[in-house]
Amino acid sequence: MVQKTRTKQPAYKSRNQRQGKKLFEKVSQYSCYENNKKLCTTARNFIRQHNYKPPCIVTVLKYNGQN
Secondary structure (H helix, E strand, O other): OOOOOOOOOOHHHHHHHHHHHHHHHHOEEEEEEEOOOOHHHHHHHHHHHHOOOOOEEEEEEEOOOOO
């Protein structure tokens, strides 16, 4: 069995990850559910209906159709 060796991340990579996490903490995040439309269309409609202004993050979740 081949053993995977764990490599240490370069300092710049971990620093970039920390900076990204700080940005995510400052940005508003919302989620909505997709209803048989394209994900992008659902996100646009959600933003338009709730009058959200950038910067924000919208996560669109898919229904599986079995409710």
